[in-house]
Amino acid sequence: MCGIIGYIGFREAAPVLLQGLKRLEYRGYDSAGVAVFANGGSNDGILVRRSVGKLTNLDRLLHDNPVHGSTGVGHTRWATHGRPSEENAHPHRAGKVVVIHNGIIENYLELRHELQAKGRTFTSETDTEVISHLIDEYVQSGLSFTPATRAALQRLEGAFSVVVLCESEPEKILAAKNATPIVIGLGEGENFVASDIPALLDYTRKVTFLDDGEMAEVTSESVKLS
Numbered sequence: 001m002c003g004i005i006g007y008i009g010f011r012e013a014a015p016v017l018l019q020g021l022k023r024l025e026y027r028g029y030d031s032a033g034v035a036v037f038a039n040g041g042s043n044d045g046i047l048v049r050r051s052v053g054k055l056t057n058l059d060r061l062l063h064d065n066p067v068h069g070s071t072g073v074g075h076t077r078w079a080t081h082g083r084p085s086e087e088n089a090h091p092h093r094a095g096k097v098v099v100i101h102n103g104i105i106e107n108y109l110e111l112r113h114e115l116q117a118k119g120r121t122f123t124s125e126t127d128t129e130v131i132s133h134l135i136d137e138y139v140q141s142g143l144s145f146t147p148a149t150r151a152a153l154q155r156l157e158g159a160f161s162v163v164v165l166c167e168s169e170p171e172k173i174l175a176a177k178n179a180t181p182i183v184i185g186l187g188e189g190e191n192f193v194a195s196d197i198p199a200l201l202d203y204t205r206k207v208t209f210l211d212d213g214e215m216a217e218v219t220s221e222s223v224k225l226s
């Protein structure tokens with residue numbers, strides 16, 4: 001089980017993400033990473049920083065190579081598919097889409113072959129990378145971020161939680177799950193997503209849990225469940 005955290009609001013995202021991941025440290029991990037919308041939103045794009053091993057390695061990387069922005073996601077990985085390495089560390093990016101994932105995608109090989117046949121190139125050994133490519137495939141075909149993510153999630157088999165960013169829609173984070181937990185933390189002018197409550201307790205005590213098959217569209221001002 002990995003750790004997941006997402007933030008959208010007015011604070012610098014990277015320290016909030018690191019703090020949340022520290023609170024999830026008991027889960028253990030092989031690597032850690034963050035993705036942050038750079039200040040300026042879609043024009044500057046999403047910046048990803050990942051490093052193998054303990055959270056202090058990611059902390060150091062972010063110190064030397066900072067990311068500034070107030071929307072982002074963070075992940076600590078407990079490897080199930082692919083060795084612990086930087087390439088296999090989350091977040092995983094494909095085109096405009098960035099994904100963090102907890103759990104296992106059972107039909108990932110079939111999806112990977114399908115996406116490779118469409119010309120998609122994979123850079124990791126993880127099951128997770130099919131999710132980012134699948135959502136991006138739907139985005140490239142003309143769907144907007146939310147329906148593209150919904151369409152992609154319908155193709156996945158297994159137990160999973162995902163949190164997704166899309167470069168063309170920087171004002172929202174999407175979260176969804178099947179058989180693993182996702183908790184949404186509600187703030188004032190800011191909102192949070194996490195795999196477990198301790199990640200949020202420094203910021204809010206108002207939380208709500210996602211149900212299986214439910215998707216949360218999280219902006220700084222609202223949380224829409226559907």
Ligand code: GLU
Pocket residue numbers: 001002003076077078079080081082088101102103104105126127128
């Ligand atoms: N199956 C994914 C991987 O191996 C996610 C594992 C996790 O839950 O951390 O990267």
